[in-house]
Amino acid sequence: MATESVHDVALTLHDQLPILQLVVPFLAAPxxxxxGAGRGVAWLIAFLASLAAFAISALLLAQVIDGGFLSYQIGGWAPPLGIEYRIDAVNAFLLFLISGVSTLVLPFAYESVKAEIAERNQALFYTCYLLCFAGLLGVTITGDAFNVFVFLEISSLSTYAIIAAGADRDRRALTAAYDYLVMGTIGATFFVIGLGLLYMMTGTLNMGDLADRIAPQTDNRTIQAAFAFIVVGMGLKIAIYPLHLWLPNAYTYAPSAVTAFLAATATKVAVYVLLRFSFSVFSPGFAFENYTYELIILPFAILAMFAASFIAIFQTDLKRMLAYSSIAQIGYMLLGLSLMNASGLAATMVHLFNHGITKAVLFMGVGALTLRAGSSFYASIRGMGRAMPLTAAAMVVGGLSLIGVPGTAGFISKWVLVQAAFEKGWWPVAFLIVLSSLLAVVYVWRFVETLYLHEPARDAAEAPLTMVVPIWITALACVWFGINTDITMTAANTAAETLLSGSTGLAEPSPWTSALPAGEASH
Amino acid sequence: MSDHRPATDDDLPALGRLLTWVDRPGSGTKLFRALGGFCAALLVIDLLISKHGHFHIEDVWAFYGVYGFLSFVCVIYGAKTLRFFAKRNEDYYGAQAIDREDYPLDQTGVTKEADDA
Amino acid sequence: MLESIPTAFLFFAMGLLAMAVPKGAARSALLVVIPLIAAWQVWTLPEGNLAPVTFFGLDLELMRVDRLSRVFGLIFCLIAALGNLYAWHLKDTVQQVAAPLYAGSAIGAVFAGDLVTLFFYWEGTAIASVFLIWARRTLGAYNTGLRYLIIQVGSGVILMAGIALLYAETGSIAFDRMTLGSLGTWCIFFAFGIKCAFPLLHNWLQDAYPAATITGTVVLSAFTTKLAVYALARGFAGTEILIYIGAIMTLFPIFFAEIENDMRRVLSYSLNNQLGFMVVGIGVGSEMALNGTAAHAFVHILYKALLFMSVGAVLYRTGKVKASELGGLYRTMPLTATFCLVGAASISAFPLFSGFIAKALILDQAAAHHHAIVWGALVFASAGVLSHSGIKIPFFTFFAHDSGMRPKEAPTHMLIAMGITAFLCIFIGVFPGTLYAILPYEVDYHPYTAAHVVGQLLLLCFALLAFGVLYRTGRHPAEIRCINVDSDVIYRKAAPSVVHIAARAISAIWQAHAGFWMRKTDLVLRGLYASHGPEGRMARVWPTGAMVLWIAILLGVTLAVIFVT
Amino acid sequence: MQHHIVLRVVTKLLCGLIVLFAFYVQFHGDYSPGGGFQAGVIMAVAFIAYAVVFNLEMAQKVMPARVAHKLAALGVLIYGGTGVVSMLFGYTFLDYGAFQPGHPSHGQHWGILAVELGVGVTVTGVMLTIFYAFTSRVPSISDEEW
Incomplete structure (x- = not known):
């Protein structure tokens, strides 16, 4: 057993990075x-934790961006018995996104939370925020299937709480959070049922080990059912059309900072889990998996691209419009996923990232507008482009990126996606991608027109500096990643290759014999 | 059009005054004759120098002169023929076309009095 | 430090700065000084691939410096400085920003080591330059600019298509010598040809340049076409068809120039004719011929700019540019007239002027490679050049019959710009070694042999004599108010009438069906709003149960798909 | 419940015993059935019983809601802190070998004790927080109006 070994190699801080990624925000929460009596202290702790997590994620990404992986064994228990954290290009990229967005959203949150959440609840809010943040990191970083579920629940439960925190502004946040709770729980249950079925057939929960044990029994109905449960369960978290119904309300009524954070990260993490299970645990060669993606996910992805865009066009509330646009954009990610080839996966990965920062800009912008205009209805933000030139200009940048105008991050992902569709020979799909981008032009134009081409509805000052600066940093990131694709495309391509290489490199060579840790046995 | 029309030739710049010689009666003829003389001199020189052109015809005496003269005549008559076919009124492409309009005066120095450096 | 910045970026920075600096002397000075710094940078840059960038897995070379690109880069920087000096008086932000962007794009394209970079800058020149036309701010200029833009962007699109095809075929985007054969290379060739104003693809040039602003035309005349010449020299040197294309290019514009009334259009035709010489040089493709092309491009940029400057100065002072309205201006604008004469002598290739030492290289090579007919055409064209650029421009502007106008001499900054340019024209003509030293290949050629000088003088003087005879006998075509149709009649007159007829037919049919389709469209929009609008079924807040039902359905369907297949 | 004197006296007596039992369960958890979670619940029950029999205000005097909140957080910190301490010794997170380097199985005991303590504290805090959250909610319609 692990504890019977004498530990002879002291781990350095560098070796501890994978766990620190999670532990720092996780312990910052309690x-x-x-x-955290005062708001300032609570905020400061949250921000510092997030900043540290961001730095760590950058260090981790730098280590794995060229391929390879890091493995960390919790408590010295070797996998597959023990819980293993495993970092490769796929999740390091996502960790980078999550912690980066969080680090940008928190400065923004300072003023926004002050305005939207009652003073006495603010310390609790930051606690839940950190838990949610840590949970998302945990889902991403772990290499243990059940651990995914645990962290998923940690992040989900805290998400319900921070969405409900919007109730101080609008009581409908409570029902939105409650609906999400019911649905999210069902989703998580499906997921855990899937895991249960897998455990039943394989007797293991380590992802690499699972992959090895699933491979010889793909005809097994139980395993196939497990796949269905996991896809549908995660599909709900991703908000696959038509399982998106929780999303518009949750995003609309949550506090602005929460929406900005969740929109940029939560669904992305769910997509990641789906990716991880579809490619690392199950392997893309399985016929049933291909059929699922081609016959179910692909049509729904395309449906999402159009139906959600149409809904977005007709919305009267900017925040809600953006929520629907998110559903449409998720369609693109699933589309890339269902292409089941390297460039499609790279498109999904890069769109995860690019859409994350794009939506962060837009939702933060909406938050700033809400702060000054009182609400995000088109009627009340009319003409605010003149009163709040900086915020509005950043939102235009975000809007352009949402459309996919060259020179913005959004263009890169759509470009790669269209290329991938061509590569697969799916011309009509490529055409549909371009066509649906036109719908994005319409809804982006609607808010640009509202912001600029109307007489201001009210006098308002520019948003405070703590908001404008993070908004603009993110907006510039949109442009930067639209021009310099070094980091994003390298990471996405490596990630795609890692995923497509299936379980190789994931599994321990011989699971049971290597249960002992690397150290020597003492008795 | 400039309002600063110098009243007499004396108001002209020095170089301009010098050049008015060409407009004096007979000057044109003098120039033409000078040119003829120069051409004749060239022909003489052409006889004296040794030539090693890429083509034999280049070495023929007065080849370039004849070729130049004929070419020019060809150009003029060719152009006249072309004008017969290609000439159109200035509003051929419509009254708003670029060919029809004058250069906007407000972008020139004509209307500005004192923008001279 | 300067080495690490691609030269094009210096110009782009200059464009941005020009927006920030207030109008006036400071801005004008900025626009003159930075191109000079850029010229110095180009002069001192080491050869090699100085700014490699990876974009989407493509290896781009933003700065490929070798002797060919250096000579073009150098003259582009120089003429940008001179053009901006000429435009010192401008207080027009549009032009002052567009000009640096345009020049920067052209220079970027020259230093582009790969086709993708070339493409971006190629389109950059198209988009930036059109503002120099639109800056005239008249309806005619707007329409002309639009035509120009469509053709230029079209050239870029064809180039892109060619690059894509070539990439698919060879897997390389390097911008090196190509051989015509595949569709891809033909597309690229065609794209270059549009910008280089090949016969029948030329008309945008004569259409657009006279429509630009006074200072805009000077800048325009330098870059676009010479960039195309550079691209051809880089990509298609030694392609035989270019010899014949070039020969035709030298010929047909002569006739049009002779009867054209608008002086700047005369110069545009003359530009087209001069491009022909360069294209022939490229077609011949020997080292010396390419030297000739580079040298000719170099001097041509200078003297053509000088001619446009002098005509522009007249236009600036009189508001007129048509031969039928000008004449006798030497009295009050003697310096401008002198500079114009220097330009005219240069373009006509009189000995001791720059045209002489450059054109000779190309003619010599055409002859050396036994292209007798082409050689004959080029010599013919040399005499033709004299007729319109050498005689017509200075004679009918500054001499001939007196128009009665007595405008002031050109502004000082214009005179300085013209003076420097004229000086360069003569300097290069007198000391050809200075130019020969920077040409792409070793030069072993002496223009000032007795036979060559005498031959050239004979050619020109007898042509002058012919002019004298014809003019004095009244056979020289008169300057009259008119325009001449060229190939542009196809898209400016014929195509619109066809479209017009078609439009009428379609509109008749449309009228009949409009009501029907209007109702249909309205219905579709209403339907969409009803289903997707805020209160629509799709966007409504659904009960949680409905969502759970969806989960069940989706799970069922997924299981069914998995089990059945 | 002011008149249920027996109940009140017995509760007062039992509370101490319940707490004691909670500690027993807490510290024997690693050998016998039980552990941090059970101990935490039992501990909370002592306060809940007190609140039920006396009243909420009395209970909150002993254990204010604020403290319960902090306890919940504190337990997590103890748990996580244990892991951090093992990291400080150069071991992986939560590798209890760190607590007695020469003798890993002894270290294991120490580690589990610390972790279980964290669990116990958190469970106590959370149970009480939930209880307070429900009981201190003022009904929109008071009992008398039913």
């Missing part, structure tokens, strides 16, 4: 509860 710390906020214990010491």
């Amino acid at each position: 710390l906020v509860m214990v010491v």
Whole structure:
């Protein structure tokens, strides 16, 4: 057993990075509860934790961006018995996105939370925020299937709480959170049922080990059913059309900072889990998996691209419009996924990232507008482009990126996606991608027109600096990643290759014999 | 059109005044004759120098002169023929076309009095 | 430090700065100084691939410096400085930003080591330059600019298509010598040809340049076509068809120039004719011929700019540019007239002027490679050049019959710009070695042999004599108010009438069906709003149960798909 | 419940015993049935029983809601802190070998004790928080109006 070994190699801080990625925000959460009497302190702890996590994620990404992986064994228990954190290009990229967005959203949140959430609840809010943040990181970083579920629940439960925190502004946040709770729980249950079925057939929960044990029994009905449960369960978290019904309300009524954070990260993490299970645990060669993607996910992805875009066009509330646009954009990610080839996966990965920062800009912009205009209805933000030139200009940049105008991040992902569709020979799909981008032009134009081409509805000052600066940093990131694709495309391509290489490199060579840790046995 | 029309030739710049010689009666003829003389001199020189052109015809005496003269005549008559076919009124492409319009005066120095450096 | 910045970026920065600096002397000075710095940078840059960038897995070379690109880059920087000096008086932000962007794009394209970079800058020149036309701010200029833009962007699109085809075929985007054969190379060739104003693809040039602003035309005349010449020299040197294309290019514009009334259009035709010489040089493709092309491009940029400057100065002072309205201006604009004469002598290739030492290289090579007919055409064209650029421009502008106008001499900054340019024209003509030293290949050629000088003088003087005879006998075509149709009649007159007829037919049919389709469209929009609008079924807040039902359905369907297949 | 004197006296007596039992369960958890979770629940029950029999205000005097909140967080910190301490010794997160380097199985005992303590504290805090959250909610319609 692990504990019977004498530990002879002291781990350095560098070796501990994978766990620190999670532990820092995770322990910051209770710390906020214990010491965080004042809002300033709570915010500061949250921000510092997030900043540290961001730095760590950057270090991790740098280590794995060229391929390869890091493995960390919790408590010294070797996989597959123990829980293993495994970092490769796929999740390092996502960790980078999550912690980056969080680090940008938190400065924005300072003023936004002050305005939207009652003073006495703010420390609790930051605690839940950190838990959600840590949960998302945990889902991403772990190499243990059940651990995914645990962290998923941690992030989901805290998400319900921080969405409900919007109730101080609009009571409908409560029902939105409650609906999400019911649906999210069903989704998580499906997921855990899937895991249960897998465990039943394989007796293991380590992802690499699972992959090895599933491979010889693909005809097994139980395993196939497990796949269906996992896809549908995660599909709900992703908000695959038509399982998106929780999303518009949750995003609309949540506090602005929460929406900005969740829109940029939560669904992305769910997509990641789906990717991980579809490619690492199950392998893309399985016939049933291909059929599922081609016959179910692909049509729904295309449906999402159009139906959600149409709904977005007709919305009267900017925040809600963006929520529907998110559903449409998720369609693109699933589309890339269902192409089941390397460039499609790279498109999904890069769109995860690019759409994340794009939506972060837009939702933060909406938050700033809401702060000054009172609400995000088109009627009340009319003409605010003149009163709040900086915020509005950043939102235009975000809007352009949402459409996919060359020179913005959005263009890169759509470009790669269209290329991938061509590569697969699916011309009509490529055409549909371009066509649906036109719908994005319409709804983006609607808010640009509202912001600029109307007489201002009210006098308002520019948003405070703590908001404008993060908004603009993110907006510039949209442009930067639209021009310099070094980081994003390299990471996405490596990630796609990693995923497509299936379980190789994931599994321990001989699971049971290597249960002992690397150290020598003492008795 | 400029309002600063110098009243007499004396108001002209020095170089301009010098050049008015060409407009004096007979000057044109003098120039033409000078040119003829120069051409004749060239023909003489052409006889004296040794030539090693790429083509034999280049070495023929007065080849370039004849070729130049004929070419020019060809160009003029060719152009006249072309004008017969290609000439159109200035509003051929419509009254708003670029060919029809004058250069906007407000972008020139004509209407501005004192923008001279 | 300067080495690490691609030269094009210096110009782009200049464009941005020009927006920030207030109008006036500071901005004008900025626009003159930075191109000079850029010229110095180009002069001192080491050869090699200085700014490699990876984009989408493509290896781009933003700065490929070798002797061919350096000579073009150098003259582009120089003429940008001179053009901006000429435009010192401008207080027009549009032009002052567009000009650096345009020049920067052209220079970027020259230093582009791969086709993708070339494409971006190629389109950059198209888009930036059209503002120099639109800056005239008249309806005619707007329409002309639009035609120009369509053709130029079209050239870029064809180039892109060619690059894509070539890439698919060879897997390389390197911008090196190509051989015509595949569709891809033909597309690229065609794209270059449009910008280089090949016969029948030429008309945008004569259409657009006279329509630009006074200072805009000077800048325009330098870059676009010479960029195309550079691209051809880089990509298609030694392609035989170019010899014949070039020969035709030298010929047909002569006749049009002779009867054209608008002086700037005369110069545009003359530009087209001069391009022909360069294209022939490229077609011949020997090292010396390419030297000739580069040298000719170099000097041509200078003297053509000088001619456009002098005509522009007249236009600036009188508001007129048509031969039928001009004449006798030497009295009050003697310096401008002198500079114009220097330009005219240069373009006509009089000995001791720059045209002489450059054109000779090309003629010599055409002859050396036994292209007798082409050689004959080029010599013919040399005499033709004299007729319109050498005689017509200075004679009918500054001499001939007195128009009665007594405008002031050109502004000082214009005179300085013209003076420097004229000086360069003569300097290069007198000391050809200075130019020969920077040409792409070693030069072993002496223009000032007795036979060559005498031959050239004979050619020109007898042509002058012919002019004298014809003019004095009244046989020289008169300058009259008219325009001449060229190939542009196809898209400016014929195509519109066809479209017009078609439009009428279609509109008749449309009228009949409009009501029907209007109702249909309206119905579709209403339907969409009813289903997707805020209160629509698709966007409504659904009960949680409905969602759970969906989960069940989706799970059922997924299971069915998995089990059945 | 002011008149249920027996109940009140017995509760007062039992509360101490319940707490004691909670500690027993807490510290024997690693050998016998039980552990941090059970101990935490039992501990909370002591306060809940007190609140039920006396009243909420009395209970909150002993254990204010604020403290319960902090306890919940504190337990997590103890749990996580254990892992951090093992990291400080150069071991992986939560590798209890760190607590007695020469003798890993002894280290294991120490580690589990610390972790279970964290669990116990958190469960106590959370149970009480939930209880307070429900009981301190003022009904929109008071009992008398039914």
